[in-house]
Amino acid sequence: xxxxxxxxxxxxxxxxxxxxxxxxxxxxxxxxxxxxxxxxxxxxxxxxxxxxxxxxxxxxxxxxxxxxxxxxxxxxxxxxxxxxxxxxxxxxxxxxxxxxxxxxxxxxxxxxxxxxxxxxxxxxxxxxxxxxxxxxxxxxxxxxxxxxxxxxxxxxxxxxxxxxxxxxxxxxxxxxxxxxxxxxxxxxxxxxxxxxxxxxxxxxxxxxxxxxxxxxxxxxxxxxxxxxxxxxxxxxxxxxxxxxxxxxxxxxxxxxxx
Numbered sequence: 001x002x003x004x005x006x007x008x009x010x011x012x013x014x015x016x017x018x019x020x021x022x023x024x025x026x027x028x029x030x031x032x033x034x035x036x037x038x039x040x041x042x043x044x045x046x047x048x049x050x051x052x053x054x055x056x057x058x059x060x061x062x063x064x065x066x067x068x069x070x071x072x073x074x075x076x077x078x079x080x081x082x083x084x085x086x087x088x089x090x091x092x093x094x095x096x097x098x099x100x101x102x103x104x105x106x107x108x109x110x111x112x113x114x115x116x117x118x119x120x121x122x123x124x125x126x127x128x129x130x131x132x133x134x135x136x137x138x139x140x141x142x143x144x145x146x147x148x149x150x151x152x153x154x155x156x157x158x159x160x161x162x163x164x165x166x167x168x169x170x171x172x173x174x175x176x177x178x179x180x181x182x183x184x185x186x187x188x189x190x191x192x193x194x195x196x197x198x199x200x201x202x203x204x205x206x207x208x209x210x211x212x213x214x215x216x217x218x219x220x221x222x223x224x225x226x227x228x229x230x231x232x233x234x235x236x237x238x239x240x241x242x243x244x245x246x247x248x249x250x251x252x253x254x255x256x257x258x
Contacts, residue, residue: 007036007076013125015040020096021137023120024089032081038074042097043089044144045069046109046117050085051219054078056104060154060170062215064222067150068109070101077104088117090140099145106152113143151249154212155201161188162196166208173213174235179205214249217242227254 014022022041028050045052046068054061054069056077063069071077073094092100109117120127120136127133157163165182169175182205183190197205213234220230231242231254246254 007038010034010037010039012039014091017125019125019127019129019133019137020093021120021140022091022125023117023123024087024091025121026087026089028081028085028087030081030083030085032085034079036076036078038076039071039091040073041091041093042073042100043069043071043091044107044117045071045079045087045089046114048086048088048114048118049083051082051223052085052087053080053082055156058156059104060156061104061106061152062219063106064219066109066222067152068107068147070105070107070144072100072102072104073097075104088121090117090120090144092141096137096141101149104153106150107144107147108150109147110143113140113147116140116143151211152215152218154215155203155208157196157200159196159200161186162193162200165193166212169209169212173209173216174233176235210245214246217246217254218250221254230254 012024014024030050045054045063047063048065050065052063052069054063054071054077056071056075061069116136116139120133120140123133123136127137154166157166165186168185177185179190179193183193186193188196194205197203197208201208203211213236217230217234217236220233221227225233227242228239231239234242236242236245243254246252
């Protein structure tokens with residue numbers, strides 16, 4: 001998924017309607033890509049079905065059902081749909097987004113917030129500010145501001161050599177090459193790759209790879225995949241090793257959501 005080039009501005013009614021919050025409902029086919037674009041308003045990207053892969057200039061996110069991605073206004077990003085995606089997103093006017101995260105964040109979407117989003121999608125775009133629409137919007141904004149942020153992002157490098165390495169690992173997180181092995185494939189010395197990882201991601205290679213593996217495993221779990229299968233798919237040698245890494249980051253035991 002490319003994030004290069006000038007972003008286009010997507011002019012949609014939800015960016016212009018005179019309401020603090022506007023809901024957006026759209027279904028997408030597997031493989032659909034939006035291209036690099038921006039919106040005038042902040043968004044909560046959420047889908048009731050399907051997986052969204054979102055790239056910004058600095059990070060990569062995987063967003064399955066049960067989670068949302070808060071994207072600040074005017075931030076260039078690209079979205080790729082994996083599976084049939086039923087997007088049910090929110091667009092927030094500047095005043096409504098005050099107090100929201102200043103940077104892109106994966107947020108937990110509670111069952112209450114999910115139902116509120118669906119209810120907002122059923123309202124007219126210019127909903128009654130003194131009626132049901134206004135009550136829904138107030139409660140949505142309250143739930144959004146208290147939503148739990150999840151450590152589910154992977155820094156995105158810009159150096160072409162490092163980008164080749166990270167793209168290959170995104171395609172197959174289970175690849176077990178050491179940094180010395182990757183150096184042969186990327187045309188850079190291990191020392192150079194170590195320096196680039198630190199400079200461009202703020203992480204060492206092993207830390208970056210673990211962040212990627214846990215992000216991909218978390219997406220599999222959210223789709224109902226058993227923990228042992230998720231662990232082996234992303235490259236953990238045992239379910240216990242995966243469980244220990246998962247608990248260290250998320251503070252809970254991995255489990256498929258079904």
